[in-house]
Amino acid sequence: MTTTGDDHTEARSGPWWWERRRSAVLDWSLALLSALECSVEGYPFAQDAGIPEAAGVAFGVVAGSTLLWRRRWPIVVVLVSIAIAPAQMGLLLTVVGLYTLAASELPRRIIAALAGMSLVGTLVVTLVRAQQDMARGEVELSVGDWFVPFISITASLGVTAPPLLLGLYVGARRRLMESLRERADSLERELQLLAERAEERAEWARNEERTRIAREMHDVVAHRVSLMVVHAAALQAVARKDPEKAVKNAALVGDMGRQALTELREMLGVLRSGEGAGRRPGVSVPLAAAGAAAAAAAVSRVEEESGEGPCLSELDELIGQSAATGLVVDLSVEGEARAYAPEVEQTAYRVVQEALTNVHKHAAGAKTYVRLAHRASEIAMQVENEPPSESSASSARLPSGGNGLVGMKERVVGLGGVFVSGPTDAGGFRVSAVIPAS
Numbered sequence: 001m002t003t004t005g006d007d008h009t010e011a012r013s014g015p016w017w018w019e020r021r022r023s024a025v026l027d028w029s030l031a032l033l034s035a036l037e038c039s040v041e042g043y044p045f046a047q048d049a050g051i052p053e054a055a056g057v058a059f060g061v062v063a064g065s066t067l068l069w070r071r072r073w074p075i076v077v078v079l080v081s082i083a084i085a086p087a088q089m090g091l092l093l094t095v096v097g098l099y100t101l102a103a104s105e106l107p108r109r110i111i112a113a114l115a116g117m118s119l120v121g122t123l124v125v126t127l128v129r130a131q132q133d134m135a136r137g138e139v140e141l142s143v144g145d146w147f148v149p150f151i152s153i154t155a156s157l158g159v160t161a162p163p164l165l166l167g168l169y170v171g172a173r174r175r176l177m178e179s180l181r182e183r184a185d186s187l188e189r190e191l192q193l194l195a196e197r198a199e200e201r202a203e204w205a206r207n208e209e210r211t212r213i214a215r216e217m218h219d220v221v222a223h224r225v226s227l228m229v230v231h232a233a234a235l236q237a238v239a240r241k242d243p244e245k246a247v248k249n250a251a252l253v254g255d256m257g258r259q260a261l262t263e264l265r266e267m268l269g270v271l272r273s274g275e276g277a278g279r280r281p282g283v284s285v286p287l288a289a290a291g292a293a294a295a296a297a298a299v300s301r302v303e304e305e306s307g308e309g310p311c312l313s314e315l316d317e318l319i320g321q322s323a324a325t326g327l328v329v330d331l332s333v334e335g336e337a338r339a340y341a342p343e344v345e346q347t348a349y350r351v352v353q354e355a356l357t358n359v360h361k362h363a364a365g366a367k368t369y370v371r372l373a374h375r376a377s378e379i380a381m382q383v384e385n386e387p388p389s390e391s392s393a394s395s396a397r398l399p400s401g402g403n404g405l406v407g408m409k410e411r412v413v414g415l416g417g418v419f420v421s422g423p424t425d426a427g428g429f430r431v432s433a434v435i436p437a438s
Helices: 005-010 021-049 053-069 074-083 091-103 108-136 147-238 243-277 287-304 312-324 342-362 404-414
Strands: 329-334 368-374 378-385 418-423 429-436
Touching (some): 053 074, 053 091, 074 091, 074 108, 147 342, 342 378, 404 418
Antiparallel strands (some): 378 429, 418 429
16 A cells, blocks of 8 residues: 555654654764864864864854754755855765755755855865965975866865765655655555446446346236236136136136246346356456446347247237237238347337237227338337227236336337337327337
């Protein structure tokens, strides 16, 4: 796990402006060493300047102690080191100050200006000091005029360049690490957001899967069960008056029950086998992909893999089953029949099937008209029933789940078609659908 900037701020454990205690201990130690160095160098400076030695020592202590503020005010530390350079003191102050300045977040132009001032100051002091030593005879070397400038430039570069370059490297590395940390934090937030969206998509896919399975169960079972209830009611009515007709109705009820059980068994078998087909032990499947796959398979596998999906050629048998219950159904077909995509034929069949089921439920005995039109680029269907008469009201009392029309509309709209349903002016009910042929 990465650590955000807020966590860094809360993790500060050092006093004042130090983030950590060890940083404070390091700066205090450097400040004590610098103060000790400057106090020692302040003694000969006071003698050369003709001031009391105690004043020179005190001046060195104060100047060297400024290193304590190097993290908070690095510019002040560098300026103090430049100011005391003529007194030939503050080597540690100069080195550590330049390093801190270069590693800080200050603009490069400020760092370059202060580093240049420190370089020039060190160069001038070294040059003057070397000339004074040679003039006093403290240095007895038979060298040319080039030696003093050479040794001065070398000494000033040796004091200024290494801490400056090291500070630039450390500062660049620190900024790189902070950039990588920010990118890691950003990536973690993006991954968390993606995970939340994946969960949302998975939940949507699961809901869609449940909806489609419920719609398929309704379409497959409801029609045949509705016919069974109608035939059972008719069987109850004619059992004593017409035994032969009662036997015929009982046989129809048995056939429809077996067909409903067969279709239900096929659907559950395909769904159950589909759960294990795409799953392997030890393999983790993304939730969104699994949900989407299950949602897509919920409808198609039942009819496509079983190879027994309904088609338009079975409309005559469907209407015959309704007619066997006493419902008068008039079928008219316009245009030349042709083969359509399996999902188009299945949807068209299911629309007619569900519309007839609704007639059995709500308008039993009403004359029904089923119209099918084959057009150039689409197929249209319409199921319209007349208003039921009181004498033909069904005693079956079929329950209604209220999902039939919703399921039909979802099927048709899912294929890019148009679905319309509603009562007619004559008091009946009409269901119309147009589905693209391609």
